[in-house]
Amino acid sequence: MSQQTVSSTEAPGAPRSGRLPKINPVFFVLAALLVAITLSNPNFVEPTGYMNFLKRAAPLAILAAGQIYVIVSGGFDLSVGSLITLTVVGSSMLLNNNADATWWVIPAMYAAGLAVGIVNGLVVSFLRVPSLIATLGMMITLNGAAFMWSSGSPRGYLPETFRFFGRVNIQGIPLIQFIPVALLVLLAFGSCLFWLMHRTNLGRMLHAIGDNPRAAQMSGVPLERVRITAFVVSSLSAVTAGILLGGFAGVSTDVGVGYELQAITACVIGGAQLLGGRGSVPASIAGALTLTAIFTLLNFIGLPKPVRDVVQGVILIVAVVLATYRRNRAGGT
Amino acid sequence: MSTPSPAIEMRGITKSFPGVKALKGVSFSAYPGEVHALAGENGAGKSTLMKILSGVYRLDGGAVIAGGEERLFTHPLDAIRAGIAVIYQEFSLLPERTVAQNIFLGREPTRFGLVDHAAMNREARRVLSLFGSAHRIEADTVVADLDVASQQLVEIAKAVSLDARVIVMDEPTAALNEAECEVLFGLVDTLKKRGVAIIYITHRMREITRLADRVTVLKDGETAASFDHVPEPDVIVRAMVGRDIGDFYAAPATPQEIGDVVLSVRNAGNERLTNITLDLRAGEIVGFAGLQGAGRVALAQAIFGFSPFTEGEVKLAGKPALFTSPRYAIRAGIGLLPGDRKAEGLVLMQSVTDNGMLTARALSALAGKADATPFASTDQMDGLLQDLDVRAGSFSQEIKALSGGNQQKAIVARWLALAPRLLIFIEPTRGIDVNAKAGIYHLMRDLARKGTAIMMISSDLPEVLGAADRLLVMRAGELVATFERGVSEADVMLAATGEEAVAA
The missing domain is CATH 3.40.50.300 (P-loop containing nucleotide triphosphate hydrolases)
Incomplete structure (x- = not known):
């Protein structure tokens, strides 16, 4: 019962027990939504339909795959949306329409992301500020920094070399005709984060400190190091998502707005336990795809943006209520 | 009236x-x-x-x-x-x-x-x-x-x-x-x-x-x-x-089984402990008796680096051992089974195997393989859990559903994988049924026979008397008496409550 929120990929012991692995419900929900989209728009089964869908969903999926690290460890990272904005605005400022600068601007953005993650982790670990507040402060700071840097009116566009990751499709692939670079980035980044979360000691330490920090400490887990790593992973995923978004959206100071809550919603849809101890990278990516699919469907139906926001809010609450309900019925803690 | x-x-x-x-x-x-x-x-x-x-x-x-x-x-x-x-x-x-x-x-x-x-x-x-x-x-x-x-x-x-x-x-x-x-x-x-x-x-x-x-x-x-x-x-x-001591305790250590000093503490103290001097030896189970708040748990936490000593000298196998965090103590070879398993020992949403592997993984490289740490692989851990007779539908199920005794044994397995020199048991049988208690006593004795020094803290006096080779009594943050095996409960109680005068 209590394992139903755990994806099959996450429970390495499941096959050993000789039972059928339990499949996370998010994958069924996602499949149902994709069928619904296909019914309302038959063009979706064409490569241009689903590939563009995946391309559009890639930044959020990457962001969710990073956010789940912080959620599993028992925290939240609200600074990712503003870090996306900073990445896009900062890149455009540093590039200054010079395509040759791309090779050092991208590493510079990752360095900035690394710094943000370390600061978040240090503030939460050593100053004992609740992560919700610490990263909220970081969010406001980064938004302000992006605004100041660009004097409120960021320069119009990013060079093609930078937009390559978010925008370009690699043509001439047999069967599927083309594959977006953004999808390749998602697959590469997602695989790394999957491995780190579900195959290494770090992943188990994250689960342990989210589950019971005191027991983890008494068992020798280096709490601070693990927590800081979680925030760093989340920040690096935000920089990656920002680079992709910079590719297909324009440069503006509100490009990242709302992404932090969408990422958290995606993780919750993927069955993550909001106060830590349980969560999966593939399920969070599936949660992000589910959320994007819902938005796509609402778009096809012709509902305006405010309705999307209402729906997202309702989904977040319903997902948490369902998770709590399931845990209670399973005799949870 | x-x-x-x-x-x-x-x-x-x-x-x-x-x-x-x-x-x-x-x-x-x-x-x-x-x-x-x-x-x-x-x-x-x-x-x-x-x-x-x-x-x-x-x-x-x-x-x-x-x-x-x-x-x-x-x-x-x-x-x-x-x-x-x-x-x-x-x-x-x-x-x-x-x-x-x-x-x-x-x-x-x-x-x-x-x-x-x-x-x-x-x-x-x-x-x-x-x-x-x-x-x-x-x-x-x-x-x-x-x-x-x-x-x-x-x-x-x-x-x-x-x-x-x-x-x-x-x-x-x-x-x-x-x-x-x-x-x-x-x-x-x-x-x-x-x-x-x-x-x-x-x-x-x-x-x-x-x-x-x-x-x-x-x-x-x-x-x-x-x-x-x-x-x-x-x-x-x-x-x-007054209670009959059942024969479900393991046999005491023979003099040959008791080996070298593993942990020596000299004149150590902190805000809750005063002037602590003691030696714990390989192969010996030392029981700690005292009333609630007498400082027994504070002593264990000080040795374990959770609330460290602020003065005095501590040596583990001859090396300085004033640890300032559990992680350092664990690395040096000290293990601790907390009295409040749920609050301090278990990660309840994780599997039985994961609970057993927790410390082995914590001391390994963060990016290292979770299924094969230098201390134990998951297969070895499952074998260890089996040897300890941990009863679970599957070791991949959440540990939450297990009985107190089985949970305790999973935590024991966590430490066995590390092969510590000193293992501290705090209230090892709290909330555990009688048969599982006997299992824990025998386990402690087996560990001692393999050369581990065991520190046992329990508020259950007959249990300490039955399981320990030597008994130290604490009162108000100090060690007040040492008894050999076979002492009467009344004597221990009098020492613990500070009523020696009445006993005389």
């Missing part, structure tokens, strides 16, 4: 908590004008019994009779209205209010709808005057400015002003010094003369001798003895600890 009918009577009280029968048919009464002492070890059921009396818990069976009729208290207010006041060890006073305001909290006298401060202070002074002039407390003093003894007296004044006919005092002298105790004893005498029935909970023989008219001893949720007079202290102590 001026009146024949008791002020309060409890008949055949039973009370269970999940997994524990806390009270198994206890009867208890208190007559007006008497002091009835209630004694017993930690966990004997004293507090549970009093919480039923005061309406904090609901009884499962039996009856509470107050003022001649059966009462069912469902809320502490019911008990207060029935004239039963309980003075707990932790005070319930508001520190920023005056003495009078505290005494009349929630039932302030009013005049024209406003609090009548004059009347309140007048009445407070009247109640306080009962304490005599030896220990004057002003009604308008802010409670935070009072010393502990005076705060205790204010608590009692509150009970008196409620016209309580029964006053329960739960170890009231725990925080008092000698002179303050005398003030309290005087007050108890005064209340007694006024016809109040007093239930006095204590470990201390001296107070029982000084105050009590009758004594009841609880043990394991049952009435172990009840006296209509005050017997000799050793009679009471024997009743408190």
Whole structure:
């Protein structure tokens, strides 16, 4: 019962027990939504339909795959949306329409992301500020920094070399005709984060400190190091998502707005336990795809943006209520 | 016993908590004008019994009779209205209010709808005057400015002003010094003369001798003895600890099995510990006895680096070992099984295997493979869990669903994978059924035979006596006595409570 929120990929012991692995419900929900989209728009089964869908969903999926690290460890990272904005605005400022600068601007953005993650982790670990507040402060700071840097009116566009990751499709692939670079980035980044979360000691330490920090400490887990790593992973995923978004959206100071809550919603849809101890990278990516699919469907139906926001809010609450309900019925803690 | 009918009577009280029968048919009464002492070890059921009396818990069976009729208290207010006041060890006073305001909290006298401060202070002074002039407390003093003894007296004044006919005092002298105790004893005498029935909970023989008219001893949720007079202290102590030691303990260590000193502590201390000097040897199980708060857990946490020593010298296998975090202690070869498994030991949402692997993984590289640490692979861990006979549907299921004994064994497995030099068990059998207890004792002995030094802290005295090779007794943050195997429970109890004089 209590394992139903755990994806099959996450429970390495499941096959050993000789039972059928339990499949996370998010994958069924996602499949149902994709069928619904296909019914309302038959063009979706064409490569241009689903590939563009995946391309559009890639930044959020990457962001969710990073956010789940912080959620599993028992925290939240609200600074990712503003870090996306900073990445896009900062890149455009540093590039200054010079395509040759791309090779050092991208590493510079990752360095900035690394710094943000370390600061978040240090503030939460050593100053004992609740992560919700610490990263909220970081969010406001980064938004302000992006605004100041660009004097409120960021320069119009990013060079093609930078937009390559978010925008370009690699043509001439047999069967599927083309594959977006953004999808390749998602697959590469997602695989790394999957491995780190579900195959290494770090992943188990994250689960342990989210589950019971005191027991983890008494068992020798280096709490601070693990927590800081979680925030760093989340920040690096935000920089990656920002680079992709910079590719297909324009440069503006509100490009990242709302992404932090969408990422958290995606993780919750993927069955993550909001106060830590349980969560999966593939399920969070599936949660992000589910959320994007819902938005796509609402778009096809012709509902305006405010309705999307209402729906997202309702989904977040319903997902948490369902998770709590399931845990209670399973005799949870 | 001026009146024949008791002020309060409890008949055949039973009370269970999940997994524990806390009270198994206890009867208890208190007559007006008497002091009835209630004694017993930690966990004997004293507090549970009093919480039923005061309406904090609901009884499962039996009856509470107050003022001649059966009462069912469902809320502490019911008990207060029935004239039963309980003075707990932790005070319930508001520190920023005056003495009078505290005494009349929630039932302030009013005049024209406003609090009548004059009347309140007048009445407070009247109640306080009962304490005599030896220990004057002003009604308008802010409670935070009072010393502990005076705060205790204010608590009692509150009970008196409620016209309580029964006053329960739960170890009231725990925080008092000698002179303050005398003030309290005087007050108890005064209340007694006024016809109040007093239930006095204590470990201390001296107070029982000084105050009590009758004594009841609880043990394991049952009435172990009840006296209509005050017997000799050793009679009471024997009743408190008297229990047949089953033969389910493992055989003790032979002299050849006891090896070199693993941990040596010299003159070490911190804010809760003073002048600790001890040696723990390979192959030896050393038991630590003492009352709650005597410093046994503080000692374990100091050795383990959780709340470190601030002075003194500690060596582990000859090397300096003043650790400042559990991680350092673990790396050097110290393991600790916490007393509160759920709060400090288990990660409940994770699998049995993950719980076993926790420390092995914590000490390995963060990016290293979770299934194959340098200390153990998951397959080896599953084998270890099997060897320890951990019963679970599957080791990949959440540990939450396992019984206390199986959870404890999974934590033991966690440490076995690390092969520590010193393993500290805190309350190793708390909340575990009898058979699983025997399993834990034998496991401890097996570990000792393989050369581990074992430190065992338990509030269950017969258990420590049965399982340990040597016994150290702590009191108020100090080591006060060392006993070899075979010492009587009474001697240990006397040392733990500080009543050596009585034993002589």
